[in-house]
Amino acid sequence: MSSVPAVRLRDVVKRFGALTAVDHLDLEVPRGVCFGLLGPNGAGKSTTMRLLTGQAVADSGHVEVLGHELPGASREARSVSGVVPQVDNLDAELTVAENLEVFARLQRIPRAERDAAVRRGLEVARLVDRADTPAAALSGGMRRRLLIARGLIHGPQLVLLDEPTVGLDPQIRQQLWSTIAEIRSSGVTVLMSTHYIEEAERLCDEVAIMHAGRVVASGPPRDLITRSVGREVLEVAGTPTALADIEAAANAGGLRTRRSGTTVAVLDAERLDGQDWAQGDRRAPTLEDVFVVLTGEEMA
Amino acid sequence: MSVAVTSTPPVTHRRFEPAIVGAIVYREWRVFRRVWFSTAFGSIVEPIVFFIGFGFGFGALISEVAGLSYFEFMATGTIAIGILFSALFPGLINGYTRRAEKHLYDGQLAAPVSVAELVAGESLWNGLRVAVVAVVTLFVALAFGVRMGPGVVLVPAIAVFTGFGLSATGAAFAAKLRSWHGVDIIIGAVVAPMLVVAGTFFPLDGLPRWAELVGRANPLYHCVELLRGAVFGFTGFGQTMLHVAALSVFNLLAWLVAVRLVRRALID
Numbered sequence: 001m002s003s004v005p006a007v008r009l010r011d012v013v014k015r016f017g018a019l020t021a022v023d024h025l026d027l028e029v030p031r032g033v034c035f036g037l038l039g040p041n042g043a044g045k046s047t048t049m050r051l052l053t054g055q056a057v058a059d060s061g062h063v064e065v066l067g068h069e070l071p072g073a074s075r076e077a078r079s080v081s082g083v084v085p086q087v088d089n090l091d092a093e094l095t096v097a098e099n100l101e102v103f104a105r106l107q108r109i110p111r112a113e114r115d116a117a118v119r120r121g122l123e124v125a126r127l128v129d130r131a132d133t134p135a136a137a138l139s140g141g142m143r144r145r146l147l148i149a150r151g152l153i154h155g156p157q158l159v160l161l162d163e164p165t166v167g168l169d170p171q172i173r174q175q176l177w178s179t180i181a182e183i184r185s186s187g188v189t190v191l192m193s194t195h196y197i198e199e200a201e202r203l204c205d206e207v208a209i210m211h212a213g214r215v216v217a218s219g220p221p222r223d224l225i226t227r228s229v230g231r232e233v234l235e236v237a238g239t240p241t242a243l244a245d246i247e248a249a250a251n252a253g254g255l256r257t258r259r260s261g262t263t264v265a266v267l268d269a270e271r272l273d274g275q276d277w278a279q280g281d282r283r284a285p286t287l288e289d290v291f292v293v294l295t296g297e298e299m300a
Numbered sequence: 301m302s303v304a305v306t307s308t309p310p311v312t313h314r315r316f317e318p319a320i321v322g323a324i325v326y327r328e329w330r331v332f333r334r335v336w337f338s339t340a341f342g343s344i345v346e347p348i349v350f351f352i353g354f355g356f357g358f359g360a361l362i363s364e365v366a367g368l369s370y371f372e373f374m375a376t377g378t379i380a381i382g383i384l385f386s387a388l389f390p391g392l393i394n395g396y397t398r399r400a401e402k403h404l405y406d407g408q409l410a411a412p413v414s415v416a417e418l419v420a421g422e423s424l425w426n427g428l429r430v431a432v433v434a435v436v437t438l439f440v441a442l443a444f445g446v447r448m449g450p451g452v453v454l455v456p457a458i459a460v461f462t463g464f465g466l467s468a469t470g471a472a473f474a475a476k477l478r479s480w481h482g483v484d485i486i487i488g489a490v491v492a493p494m495l496v497v498a499g500t501f502f503p504l505d506g507l508p509r510w511a512e513l514v515g516r517a518n519p520l521y522h523c524v525e526l527l528r529g530a531v532f533g534f535t536g537f538g539q540t541m542l543h544v545a546a547l548s549v550f551n552l553l554a555w556l557v558a559v560r561l562v563r564r565a566l567i568d
C-alpha cells in the first residue's frame with residue numbers, strides 16, 4: 001500500500017469548452033511529502049485539485065488518489081483525503097463547532113469518536129474559546145484555520161490545500177506556514193497550490209511548476225533551481241541602453257538573462273569571472289527565475 | 301497541535317449512504333433550531349390571512365363544494381398551499397444561493413457525499429419542516445372551527461411525502477438558474493398554475509377539460525385530495541391509492557431529475 005503514491009496523474013486533459021485548463025498533465029506526489037503546485041493565475045492548479053476529489057472529471061487520462069482510481073472510486077478517495085479550498089466555503093449559518101461536527105458526520109466518524117474529533121479540530125484551528133461563535137463572524141485568518149481543521153477532521157492521509165494563504169496578511173501567513181509544516185511532519189501528505197514563490201520554497205519538499213495546464217519542471221526546489229538557473233544571479237540596474245548592452249554581453253558569453261523593470265538578472269552568474277560589465281548585486285536564484293526562464297513569462 | 305490520525309474511517313462505501321442523508325438533515329436541523337420562530341410565525345399568519353380572506357369572503361357566496369362546506373374545502377387547500385410554498389421555495393432559493401453564492405455544496409462534495417444524497421437530504425428536511433407548517437395550519441383551522449376526523453393524524457405524513465418532491469423540484473429549477481431574474485419565470489410559469497389548478501380553492505370539475513387534465517397531473521392536486529380524505533374521511537380505497545401512487549411517481553421523478561441537473565451544475 002505504501003508503495004502507491006498519494007497522487008498519480010497520467011496524461012490528464014480537462015477542457016472547459018474551447019479552453020484547455022489541464023493539458024496532458026503528468027504528476028506524481030509521493031507519500032509523506034509536502035508537494036507544491038506553483039503557477040500563475042489560470043495555470044490550472046485549482047482544476048487539478050478538483051480532479052482529485054471528483055468535483056471535476058477529466059476528459060481523458062488517468063487520475064488516482066491513494067490508490068483509488070477516479071472518478072469511479074472518488075468516494076473512497078474523498079474519505080481518506082481532506083480538502084482546504086481556495087474559495088472559502090464554510091457554513092456561515094453554523095457555529096465553529098457545528099461546522100466541524102457536520103463534517104465529522106459527513107466523513108462518517110463513528111458517534112463515539114465524534115466529540116473528540118471536534119475537540120481536536122477546535123485545537124487545530126486554535127478556536128477552542130470560539131466554539132460557539134457563528135462562522136460568519138470569524139476573521140479571515142480564523143476562517144482559514146477552521147477550513148484547515150475541517151479538512152483534517154477525519155485524519156486524512158492526504159490534504160489538498162488550494163492557495164492556503166492567499167489574501168492573508170504576512171503575520172497570519174507565517175502562522176499558517178507553521179501549521180502546514182506541522183501537518184506534514186505528522187506524516188500527512190500535503191499537496192498545496194500557490195503562486196507565492198517564497199511559500200513554495202519554504203514549505204515544499206518538491207514542487208511542480210505549472211503553466212497553461214502543464215507541468216514545465218518539477219523536483220526539489222533547490223535542485224530545480226540549480227538545474228535550471230545555476231547557483232547565483234547577478235542583478236544589474238541601469239538605463240535601458242545599458243541593460244541592453246549587458247544582455248548582449250551576457251548572451252554572447254552563453255548566459256541567460258531575465259529583464260524585469262529597471263534591472264537585468266544574469267543567470268548562472270557563478271560562471272562569470274570578473275568581466276568588467278558584470279557589476280551589480282549577487283543573490284541566490286529563486287523559483288521565480290526558474291519559472292521565467294522556462295516559460296518566458298513573468299509569474300504575476 | 302496534533303493532527304495525528306486517530307479514527308479509522310468506515311471501509312465500506314455504498315452507492316447511496318443513509319448516514320450521509322442523515323448528516324445533511326442534521327445540518328439543517330442545527331440551523332432550524334435558531335430560526336424556528338420565523339418559520340412558525342410565517343406558517344401561522346399565512347393561513348389566518350387565507351382563512352379570513354377566502355374562507356369568509358368566498359364562503360359567503362358558496363355554501364358547499366364537493367360535499368364539504370366551502371370553509372372546510374379551502375382550509376385543506378390552504379394546508380396544501382403551505383406545503384407547496386414551504387417546500388418548493390426553500391428548495392429553489394437554497395439550491396441557488398448555496399451553489400452560486402455560498403459555495404456550500406462545493407465544500408460538502410469535497411467530503412464523501414454524492415449529489416444524490418445531498419438532494420435527498422435537503423428534500424427530506426424540507427419535507428419534515430413542511431410537516432410542521434401543515435400541523436400549525438391544522439391548528440389554525442381547528443381554531444376557526446373546522447371539524448376533523450381521526451385520519452387527521454396522517455396529515456404530517458402527507459406533508460413529508462409531498463414536500464420531498466416539491467423541494468426536489470425547486471432544487472431542479474435552482475440548478476438551471478443563472479441569476480435571480482429566472483425566479484420570476486418560475487413563479488409565473490410553474491408556481492402560480494400549480495397553486496391554482498390543483499383543487500385548492502375551487503374544484504377541478506368546473507374547469508375546461510384540458511385544464512382539468514393538467515390539474516390531475518399536478519402533484520398538489522393529489523396532495524390536497526389526500527389531505528381532504530385524511531381530515532374529513534377517505535372516499536374510496538382505490539381512489540386513495542391512486543393519489544399515493546401519483547405522488548410516489550412524482551417524488552421519484554423529481555428526485556431523479558434534480559440529481560441529474562444539480563450534478564451537472566456542480567461537477568465540472
Ligand SMILES: Nc1ncnc2c1ncn2[C@@H]1O[C@H](COP(=O)(O)OP(=O)(O)OP(=O)(O)O)[C@@H](O)[C@H]1O
Binds near residue numbers: 019040042045086195
Ligand atoms: N468551471 C469552469 N468553467 C470554465 N472555465 C473554467 C472553470 N474552472 C476553471 N476554468 C478556467 O480554467 C483555467 C484554469 O483555472 P484554474 O482555476 O484551475 O487556475 P488556477 O491555477 O487555480 O488559477 P488561480 O491562481 O487564479 O486560482 C482558467 O482559464 C479558468 O478560467
Ligand SMILES: [Mg+2]
Binds near residue numbers: 047086163
Ligand atoms: Mg486556483
